[in-house]
Amino acid sequence: MDKNSAIGIFDSGVGGVSVLRDVMRRLPRERFIYYGDNLNAPYGTKSESEIRALAMRVAEVLMAEDVKALVVACNTATSAAVATLRETLSIPVVGMEPALKPASFLWKGGKILVLATPATLKQHKFQLLNEKYGEHALIRPCAGLMEFVENGDLSGEPVRAYLRDMLSDYEGVQLDAVVLGCTHYVFLKRVLSELLPGVPLVDGNDGTARRLTDLLEKGGLLREEGEGGVRFMTSGDPAVYIPLMERLFRIPI
Ligand code: DGL
Numbered sequence: 001m002d003k004n005s006a007i008g009i010f011d012s013g014v015g016g017v018s019v020l021r022d023v024m025r026r027l028p029r030e031r032f033i034y035y036g037d038n039l040n041a042p043y044g045t046k047s048e049s050e051i052r053a054l055a056m057r058v059a060e061v062l063m064a065e066d067v068k069a070l071v072v073a074c075n076t077a078t079s080a081a082v083a084t085l086r087e088t089l090s091i092p093v094v095g096m097e098p099a100l101k102p103a104s105f106l107w108k109g110g111k112i113l114v115l116a117t118p119a120t121l122k123q124h125k126f127q128l129l130n131e132k133y134g135e136h137a138l139i140r141p142c143a144g145l146m147e148f149v150e151n152g153d154l155s156g157e158p159v160r161a162y163l164r165d166m167l168s169d170y171e172g173v174q175l176d177a178v179v180l181g182c183t184h185y186v187f188l189k190r191v192l193s194e195l196l197p198g199v200p201l202v203d204g205n206d207g208t209a210r211r212l213t214d215l216l217e218k219g220g221l222l223r224e225e226g227e228g229g230v231r232f233m234t235s236g237d238p239a240v241y242i243p244l245m246e247r248l249f250r251i252p253i
Helices: 017-026 048-063 075-088 100-104 118-122 124-133 146-150 157-170 183-195 205-218 238-250
Strands: 007-011 031-036 069-072 111-116 137-141 175-180 229-234
Touching: 007 017, 007 048, 017 031, 017 183, 017 205, 017 238, 031 048, 031 238, 048 069, 048 075, 069 075, 069 205, 075 118, 075 124, 100 111, 100 124, 100 175, 111 118, 118 124, 118 137, 124 137, 146 157, 146 183, 157 183, 175 183, 229 238
Parallel strands: 007 031, 007 069, 031 229, 111 137, 111 175
Antiparallel strands: none
């Protein structure tokens, strides 16, 4: 495997760009190919077998680009497909899970609210995590939330109304932390922190970046010289999604 090959990173759509940012901060010399499966988004309301088939197809596209490692920058695709991807591919595969473990350490006697897609929360993988770290967790599937980010709406009235309505169910509940268990939700941090002032919002992005760095180091796959960068790809309309990915790549979160 060539150290100078790119790293493939994918999500159902634009959410994984939030992971890409953290990963590139840690690995500034690496070259990335980011693939958004925008045509088939959302994954989070599909069945496990559908999600697995979609993830395998994306992995094939990225393997054809000769990537040296694969980051599944999507909690939903990870829970449905990471085991199959690891069995099938001959390169390191890094996945994600809702950051319930780090959030559980922020517990101060209240509740930890976990936001993720319905598919992620249904999976056995999440049930196991929840058994271990979810003693104080409130679990909230958020069908329809990623679509705002896919449409480039990060702080408009429609997404605010969705979040206000959802959070009204927890009025009077002491929230010690909120887990952003879908990579799209990371782009809603600003609005969420306005609605929940002082409540820590926890995502798994930096954990994923650290894991990838470790695996590359151990495999002798770190790129030692040259400038890093990213190329964006989409299964959707490039005129719509490439500019959106570029915008999300740059905005302050
Ligand atoms: N961004 C994906 C995740 O982290 C899910 C969005 C979707 O439903 O496709 O789970």
